[in-house]
Amino acid sequence: MQYTIAEENYIKSVYHLQQQSALVATNHLAEALQTQPASVTDMVKKLTGKKLVHYERYKGVRLNAAGKRLALQIIRKHRLWEYFLVNTLEFGWDEVHEVAEQLEHVSSAKLIEQLDRFLGHPRFDPHGDPIPDKEGKLAFRQRLPLLDQPHQKWLEITAVGDESPALLEMLGHHNIQLGTRVRVLRAFSFDGSIEISVADQKPVTISNQLAKTLLVKLIEHD
Amino acid sequence: MQYTIAEENYIKSVYHLQQQSALVATNHLAEALQTQPASVTDMVKKLTGKKLVHYERYKGVRLNAAGKRLALQIIRKHRLWEYFLVNTLEFGWDEVHEVAEQLEHVSSAKLIEQLDRFLGHPRFDPHGDPIPDKEGKLAFRQRLPLLDQPHQKWLEITAVGDESPALLEMLGHHNIQLGTRVRVLRAFSFDGSIEISVADQKPVTISNQLAKTLLVKLIEHD
DNA sequence: AATAAAATTTAGACAAATCTAAAATTTATT
DNA sequence: AATAAATTTTAGATTTGTCTAAATTTTATT
Ligand SMILES: [Mn+2]
Ligand SMILES: [Mn+2]
Ligand SMILES: [Mn+2]
Ligand SMILES: [Mn+2]
Numbered sequence: 001m002q003y004t005i006a007e008e009n010y011i012k013s014v015y016h017l018q019q020q021s022a023l024v025a026t027n028h029l030a031e032a033l034q035t036q037p038a039s040v041t042d043m044v045k046k047l048t049g050k051k052l053v054h055y056e057r058y059k060g061v062r063l064n065a066a067g068k069r070l071a072l073q074i075i076r077k078h079r080l081w082e083y084f085l086v087n088t089l090e091f092g093w094d095e096v097h098e099v100a101e102q103l104e105h106v107s108s109a110k111l112i113e114q115l116d117r118f119l120g121h122p123r124f125d126p127h128g129d130p131i132p133d134k135e136g137k138l139a140f141r142q143r144l145p146l147l148d149q150p151h152q153k154w155l156e157i158t159a160v161g162d163e164s165p166a167l168l169e170m171l172g173h174h175n176i177q178l179g180t181r182v183r184v185l186r187a188f189s190f191d192g193s194i195e196i197s198v199a200d201q202k203p204v205t206i207s208n209q210l211a212k213t214l215l216v217k218l219i220e221h222d
Numbered sequence: 223m224q225y226t227i228a229e230e231n232y233i234k235s236v237y238h239l240q241q242q243s244a245l246v247a248t249n250h251l252a253e254a255l256q257t258q259p260a261s262v263t264d265m266v267k268k269l270t271g272k273k274l275v276h277y278e279r280y281k282g283v284r285l286n287a288a289g290k291r292l293a294l295q296i297i298r299k300h301r302l303w304e305y306f307l308v309n310t311l312e313f314g315w316d317e318v319h320e321v322a323e324q325l326e327h328v329s330s331a332k333l334i335e336q337l338d339r340f341l342g343h344p345r346f347d348p349h350g351d352p353i354p355d356k357e358g359k360l361a362f363r364q365r366l367p368l369l370d371q372p373h374q375k376w377l378e379i380t381a382v383g384d385e386s387p388a389l390l391e392m393l394g395h396h397n398i399q400l401g402t403r404v405r406v407l408r409a410f411s412f413d414g415s416i417e418i419s420v421a422d423q424k425p426v427t428i429s430n431q432l433a434k435t436l437l438v439k440l441i442e443h444d
Numbered sequence: 445a446a447t448a449a450a451a452t453t454t455a456g457a458c459a460a461a462t463c464t465a466a467a468a469t470t471t472a473t474t
Numbered sequence: 475a476a477t478a479a480a481t482t483t484t485a486g487a488t489t490t491g492t493c494t495a496a497a498t499t500t501t502a503t504t
Contacts, residue, residue, distance in 0.1 A: 006461065026482055039462055041483055046460090058469055058482055089336035102328045108321045114311035228491060248452055261492055263453055268490090280452055280499055 001050070005105045008074050009033060010043050011052060012104075014063055015071035023060035072136035078104040079125035079132075080115055086126040087119065093126035094165040128159025128178050128215065142217035147194065147208065151184045155216040162213060174204055181219065223272070227327045230296050231255060232265050233274060234326075236285055237293035245282035294358035300326040301347035301354075302337055308348040309341065315348035316387040350381025350400050350437065364439035369416065369430065373406045377438040384435055396426055403441065 003011075013032045017024040026044070030037045048055045052067035063071060081103040085091040091099075113134070116122075123139040125131055130138040143159045157180045160167060171177065176198055185195040185203055192208030225233070235254045239246040248266070252259040270277045274289035285293060303325040307313040313321075335356070338344075345361040347353055352360040365381045379402045382389060393399065398420055407417040407425055414430030 004460080027480090035461095036463060037482065038464080038484080042461075085333070085336075089333070089340055091332070091336065095332065099328070099330045099333050102330070103325075106321070106324045106328070108324070110313070110317065111307070111311070111321050114307075114313065118311055226490080249450090257491090258493060259452065260454080260494080264491075 002107065003050075003070070006043065007047065007050070007052075008070070008105055010040075010047060011063065011067055011071050012074050012078075014053060014061060015068065015075070018062060023062055025060050029061070069136055072132040072138075074104050076132040076134075076136070077106070077112055079129060080112060080119065080122070082125045082127070083119055083122045083131065084115060087122075092165075092168055093160075094163055094168045096126060097163055124159075124178075126178070127163055128157075143215035144217065145212050146182070146184070146196070146214040146216050147192075147211040149184050149216060149218075151186065154181055154183055154219040156181050156219055157214055158217045159215040160213060161215060167210075167213060170210060174198060174206065175201065176214075182216070224329065225272075225292070228265065229269065229272070229274075230292070230327055232262075232269060233285065233289055233293050234296050234300075236275060236283060237290065237297070240284060245284055247282050251283070291358055294354040294360075296326050298354040298356075298358075299328070299334055301351060302334060302341065302344070304347045304349070305341055305344045305353065306337060309344075314387075314390055315382075316385055316390045318348060319385055346381075346400075348400070349385055350379075365437035366439065367434050368404070368406070368418070368436040368438050369414075369433040371406050371438060371440075373408065376403055376405055376441040378403050378441055379436055380439045381437040382435060383437060389432075389435060392432060396420060396428065397423065398436075404438070 010029070010033065013029055014024050017028050017032060026037045026040045029040045029044075033040070044053065044055050044061050047053045047061075047067070052064065052070060053061050054064050055061045078100045081100040082093070082096040085096040085099060086093050116134075121133075123131055123133075124141070128141075128143065130141070132138050141158050146155065146157075149155055157176060157178055159178070160171075176182070180199060182196045182198050185197060187194045188205075192211075193205050194208075194211050195203050195205045196211075197203045232251070232255065235251055236246050239250050239254060248259045248262045251262045251266075255262070266275065266277050266283050269275045269283075269289070274286065274292060275283050276286050277283045300322045303322040304315075304318040307318040307321060308315055338356075343355075345353055345355075346363070350363075350365065352363070354360050363380050367383075368377065368379075371377055379398060379400055381400070382393075398404070402421060404418045404420050407419060409416045410427070414433075415427050416430075416433050417425050417427045418433075419425045
């Protein structure tokens with residue numbers, strides 16, 4: 001079967017909201033999809049009819065196995081396209097989401113398999129989010145807030161918590177990218193800012209807000 | 223303004239049908255778009271309201287300047303994507319049209335400019351059709367039916383008249399591609415077939431039907 | 445020129461996806 | 475437990491793009 005763009009967007013939203021709470025509320029979906037709760041109720045009924053979600057009136061909705069499979073397929077397309085836009089077409093990672101929102105609905109199995117091959121089977125998108133493989137499997141990587149990491153240990157930036165041009169500008173200023181290695185040197189109680197060293201450059205102080213937005217993994221040793 | 227997929231498809235169809243006859247008939251549009259004449263009338267009225275076409279009841283429709291500009295933008299996207307699919311993602315040219323029909327509706331000026339740059343500003347798509355440039359300009363190249371070309375002169379295959387897997391198979395068999403050089407040696411009145419030499423290989427006989435489908439240009443001299 | 449055939453338009457309906465306003469149900473508060 | 479507040483659903487309407495059937499107009503044929 002083929003699904004409409006609206007249906008695909010609903011399924012994707014349910015998937016993302018499910019990460020927070022197992023049952024997704026009508027109002028949360030409406031908020032995420034920028035639509036009215038009444039519209040959500042209608043569509044959720046349709047998706048129930050199409051056997052993609054489990055739904056109980058007044059309680060909430062969640063994906064069933066088929067829905068989850070579909071969601072991961074769409075997310076796979078979205079993130080592969082984002083990777084393509086950044087790595088092949090030289091977009092900034094603050095510019096790709098909107099375009100990927102359109103490209104993710106293009107339907108061609110061969111297209112996505114050949115794109116994946118051309119890109120070299122990337123496992124993470126430009127924001128550090130995992131790209132589901134053909135079977136829907138997600139690679140795991142730590143994504144811990146830089147803010148509350150132990151001092152002196154080497155860390156690697158694995159993901160960013162938002163995708164704004166403002167954050168990209170900030171990271172450019174500090175010479176930080178995904179994959180960059182940093183160490184927390186100390187924390188300031190006054191404003192919650194922290195001092196870090198980026199790669200081998202001289203230490204810089206970053207705001208609490210920035211430190212919360214950057215996600216890292218602990219590096220084995222070094 | 224932004225146009226719907228349906229609107230874009232109508233505009234593109236009017237453009238293509240206009241190449242045959244300046245005024246496009248409702249039934250021709252319906253046939254091309256695989257829809258009913260009544261639906262065409264409705265949409266044509268809408269496009270008139272949006273100032274993309276000129277329309278007179280019972281007479282026919284034609285693009286105005288804005289409509290022509292839009293049509294060429296969509297065709298540019300379609301053909302650039304076809305080029306990408308064949309040259310970057312290793313599709314066969316018999317597999318790309320359907321996917322390009324979807325991709326042509328993705329709306330992002332930066333996407334198409336960066337794609338064009340990545341591909342090296344190609345001027346012809348995998349079927350030999352010209353790719354409009356950013357301003358809508360089409361490169362010219364002769365596309366004469368191989369069938370009625372003078373004998374002994376060197377010719378280059380510039381385009382194919384259809385996009386079927388069957389034709390692609392046939393061309394593979396004869397080792398012919400776009401850009402291949404051929405010479406007509408003689409014609410057979412019995413079935414209208416012709417004998418040609420392909421590049422420097424030994425002569426082969428091709429059917430009248432195939433000779434009509436291959437389009438060529440005369441090569442300056444050699 | 446009258447009539448028949450073909451092409452086109454109009455009228456009225458329908459499915460998809462959305463909306464607003466009102467009703468129903470659940471959850472929180474007194 | 476009763477009442478108020480919040481959430482969710484239902485009812486009815488709207489827009490887009492489509493359809494069928496009937497009416498209109500144009501074109502072709504006698
Ligand atoms: Mn995204
Ligand atoms: Mn992403
Ligand atoms: Mn095509
Ligand atoms: Mn083409």
